[in-house]
Amino acid sequence: MPQPSTVNDCMHRQPLTIRPDANLVQAVELIVEHRLTGLTVTDDDGAVQGVLSELDCLRGILASIYNDGDPEHALVSEVMTRSVNFCSASDSIVEAAQSMLDTRQRRRPVVENGRLVGQVSSRNILWALMEHSRRKVQDQRK
16 A cells, blocks of 8 residues: 655645735735735745745734834735745655644645745645545455
8 A cells, every 4th residue: 555645746836925025915915815824935036035824914914003004014024934844845745744733834835956846735735645545445445
């Protein structure tokens, strides 16, 4: 019985990204419009600079409002999380899932040779693990 797949088998290959100098309101609009839990922040060369979660956005907007500021003037770079947990396409989905549980983060940028090549979410991994379980049950019935 083959083991559950690698990140490569279930990752989203062209995730939406945002630049660090983008406006925070623009990032929120992307997150809401595309029903995402966050965005990977990349530079012009596709190198990961950070991640921007819904909670990062909420924190940034509240800080602007509480400080009598305008969220329109807040930048992604001011609120993004710079310490990024990432994985590679060859990583096991079981290892990626355990890392997500350990850090309580629902997504991972997939990086190869210093560049973003995809993103994997807990939802992607759930799907892959369920498919593996279904195949295993079907094989046992044969």
